[in-house]
Each structure stands twice: as C-alpha cells, then as structure tokens.
Amino acid sequence: MRALPLILLLAVLPLVADEHPAPAAAKAKAQPKVVTAPQAPAEASVDAGPSTPKAALAELSAGNARFVAGKRVRTLDTGQDAAMRAALVKGQAPFAVVITCSDSRVPDALLFDQEAGRLFTIREAGNAPDLQGLASAEYAVEHLGSKVIVVMGHTSCGAVKAVREANGKPLPGNLWALQAGMAGLLESTPQDPNEDAKAHLAHLEEANARRQAQALLDRSPLLRDLVTAAKVTIVPALYNLASGKVQFLKAVAAAAAAPAHH
Numbered sequence: 211m212r213a214l215p216l217i218l219l220l221a222v223l224p225l226v227a228d229e230h231p232a233p234a235a236a237k238a239k240a241q242p243k244v245v246t247a248p249q250a251p252a253e254a255s256v257d258a259g260p261s262t263p264k265a266a267l268a269e270l271s272a273g274n275a276r277f278v279a280g281k282r283v284r285t286l287d288t289g290q291d292a293a294m295r296a297a298l299v300k301g302q303a304p305f306a307v308v309i310t311c312s313d314s315r316v317p318d319a320l321l322f323d324q325e326a327g328r329l330f331t332i333r334e335a336g337n338a339p340d341l342q343g344l345a346s347a348e349y350a351v352e353h354l355g356s357k358v359i360v361v362m363g364h365t366s367c368g369a370v371k372a373v374r375e376a377n378g379k380p381l382p383g384n385l386w387a388l389q390a391g392m393a394g395l396l397e398s399t400p401q402d403p404n405e406d407a408k409a410h411l412a413h414l415e416e417a418n419a420r421r422q423a424q425a426l427l428d429r430s431p432l433l434r435d436l437v438t439a440a441k442v443t444i445v446p447a448l449y450n451l452a453s454g455k456v457q458f459l460k461a462v463a464a465a466a467a468a469p470a471h472h
C-alpha cells in the first residue's frame with residue numbers, strides 16, 4: 211500500500227503545476243521525473259567480483275575447473291561483448307592479478323574462464339616480473355582493489371629451459387635479463403643425480419613460481435603490508451599445458467619475508 215500515495219501524487223502533479231504556472235523551462239525539466247527511465251541493460255552485465263582473497267582464489271579455481279571440463283560459461287557468450295565494453299568504459303575492478311609467462315599457450319582469461327575486467331594480467335617470459343611488473347601488481351591491489359596475486363609458471367617453459375641450459379653463461383642479446391630475473395634459481399634447485407633433464411626442468415618451473423611469489427613480498431613493502439593485513443594473498447601456481455589444470459601451491463607468508471630496511 212506504500213505505493214499508493216506516490217501514484218496519487220503523480221496523478222495530482224500536473225494539476226498542481228497548472229494551478230501555479232512555473233516558468234516554461236522549469237516545467238519542461240520537471241516532466242521526465244514523472245516517467246522513470248529503465249536501468250540501462252549494460253549495467254547488469256558486469257557483476258562485482260569476489261570481495262575477499264579466499265573468495266577470489268575460489269573463483270579462479272572454479273573457473274579453471276570449468277575450462278578443464280570444457281564447460282566455460284563466462285567467456286563464451288559473444289552476444290554480450292558490446293554490453294561488456296560499454297560497462298567497462300566506466301572503470302575496472304579486477305579481483306585477481308595474474309603474473310604469468312608470455313608463452314602463447316597460456317591463455318590467462320580462457321584458462322580461468324574470466325571475461326574482460328576481471329583479471330589484471332602481467333606477462334613476462336619466465337613469469338619473473340621486473341620492476342615495472344612489480345609496480346603493475348602494486349597498482350592493481352592498491353588502486354583497483356585486487357584481492358589475490360597468482361604467480362603462475364607452466365610446464366614446458368622455454369624461458370626456464372633456456373636459463374637451465376645456459377647454466378650461468380650469458381644468453382645472447384637482452385636474454386641475460388631472463389637470467390637476472392631468475393637469479394639463484396639453479397643454485398636453489400640443483401639437478402638430482404636420479405632425475406633426467408625433463409624432471410629437473412619440472413622442478414625448476416615449480417621452484418621458480420614459488421621463488422617469484424616470495425620475491426614479491428621481499429621486494430615490496432606495500433604488498434607485504436597488505437598480505438600481513440590479510441587483504442591480499444599471493445599464491446604460486448603451475449599451469450599444465452596438457453591437461454589445462456592449474457595447480458595452486460601454498461600461499462607465501464609475509465612472516466617469512468625479509469624485514470624492511472630503513
């Protein structure tokens with residue numbers, strides 16, 4: 211019954227206006243208020259992402275499970291593309307940062323089944339972010355509110371393989387930067403006498419994801435504070451090219467990070 215007074219008011223409004231003639235401009239302006247415009251459909255097409263680190267990780271995990279099963283739902287409906295763009299022009303709030311390799315076989319949005327506006331992706335060969343990669347991650351969590359940072363290596367990584375095979379000798383061109391980005395990796399994960407080159411490479415790929423995730427904390431007081439406050443979580447992961455499955459490893463802990471230098 212609460213709607214009734216409003217209906218009466220709307221019905222009476224034109225009469226009231228007639229009794230007290232207003233300037234033409236004001237009268238014309240008042241008209242659209244009576245006829246309420248429907249919400250633009252574009253508004254509804256982009257939902258708010260997960261609001262906690264735990265929920266963000268769960269959504270990535272669920273999206274990857276859909277991809278593995280061949281049952282993607284968020285990245286299939288091309289009929290929504292125009293509405294999605296229109297909604298995203300206003301801004302972005304990606305719930306996850308994905309730091310991964312540039313390898314063309316690692317399609318980040320598809321493998322997590324997330325459309326535009328949901329993932330803030332930083333890609334560099336060997337998923338070893340340089341200073342600007344680190345700044346990009348800080349920007350995403352600080353300014354855009356991302357809740358989780360996934361540092362994702364993958365099987366058959368050419369960048370890790372190149373660093374392994376160079377074994378400390380400088381690679382040509384600017385590829386030395388890859389070696390610098392993975393400094394200490396070979397020393398941390400020596401080849402076991404019982405494992406072949408392929409098995410050793412697999413160990414290096416996993417160790418690199420873990421080390422790069424930990425390095426984010428060691429290099430960034432900003433990220434360290436957010437992880438300590440449980441506002442952000444940093445999780446190493448490995449993507450399997452064959453199965454499409456992402457294996458999430460243990461989140462890195464701020465307590466294990468080096469103390470800040472003053």
Ligand SMILES: [Zn+2]
Nearest residue numbers: 311313367368
């Ligand atoms: Zn790679």
